[in-house]
Amino acid sequence: MTGELLAAMNYTSLSEICDEPAEVADALEHAEAERGHAAAFAAEGRKLGVDVANNVEARHWKRLREAFMRCITERDFMGCLIVQEIMLESFAVASYARVGKVAPGSLGRTFAAIAAEEEEHIAHATAILRTERGSDAPGFDEKVYRLHLDVMTTLARMLAKDCRDGHCDVCDATCVKPSLFEVSLSAAELRGASLRQYLKTLDMLGIPGEVTLAWVAQLPV
Numbered sequence: 206m207t208g209e210l211l212a213a214m215n216y217t218s219l220s221e222i223c224d225e226p227a228e229v230a231d232a233l234e235h236a237e238a239e240r241g242h243a244a245a246f247a248a249e250g251r252k253l254g255v256d257v258a259n260n261v262e263a264r265h266w267k268r269l270r271e272a273f274m275r276c277i278t279e280r281d282f283m284g285c286l287i288v289q290e291i292m293l294e295s296f297a298v299a300s301y302a303r304v305g306k307v308a309p310g311s312l313g314r315t316f317a318a319i320a321a322e323e324e325e326h327i328a329h330a331t332a333i334l335r336t337e338r339g340s341d342a343p344g345f346d347e348k349v350y351r352l353h354l355d356v357m358t359t360l361a362r363m364l365a366k367d368c369r370d371g372h373c374d375v376c377d378a379t380c381v382k383p384s385l386f387e388v389s390l391s392a393a394e395l396r397g398a399s400l401r402q403y404l405k406t407l408d409m410l411g412i413p414g415e416v417t418l419a420w421v422a423q424l425p426v
Contacts, residue, residue: 206250206257207266208297209243209319212236214261215273215289222280235326242319249312268359269293272352283337287349290330291406292356296364298323299402300395307389331409338411346412353420357403361424364396400424 216236223229243259250257261270269288276284298320305317338345385391400421407417 206243206246207259207261207263208293209239209246210259211261211266211270212289212293212297213239213243214270215285215293218274218277219282219285219289222277222282222285238322242322245315245319249315252311265359265363269356272355272359276352283334283345284348284352286330286334287352288356290327291334291349291410292352292360292403294323294327294330295403295406296360296399298327299398303390303395303398327406331406334410342411346416349407349410349412350420354423357420357424360399361396361426364392364399365425 213236216232216239220229220232220236223232247257247259260266273285273288276288301316301320301323305313305315305320307313308316334345385395404414404417404421408414
């Protein structure tokens, strides 16, 4: 749920640097959709008697927000799209889709439906970003790589096998990674699916696969 609220915050911030009224409206519409996703996850938690964690100040979430806000400060609209739609949404789509396949009943349907909606966001953003890359591919790729080192390093640490720096506050009280096998999942599976989705999305942008594979190989495990 925290990821959806973070996305809502990001889109709201994005609306504040947009020049065109249509862009402002689109960003605010996306923000409202992300709040709706968060509410849906919270509702599923209540059905299970679970108070879903929501801590945008947790170490990793805070770093991701700070990375996005650096793009806002620079009024870098394309940088914002790269962070939110290419990087954060790739992880969301892949992980939600995996949960959607194993979770029972309405919980699984909710995860699957939100994954599908987020995939539409990615498709919309990649169309914009492909056009941007067409005007200066080397400069565009350099920007993506710079953001990759910042944002994807944090995301990779979130889904690393072990939390080597202690409790990161992404989970509520204790880390859920050791318990994922109880629901037929694992941190390695979620990480692998997320990185595959990320590579697929970078491929959609036209960045050479041999380049992006080298980027991913640099991420912490």
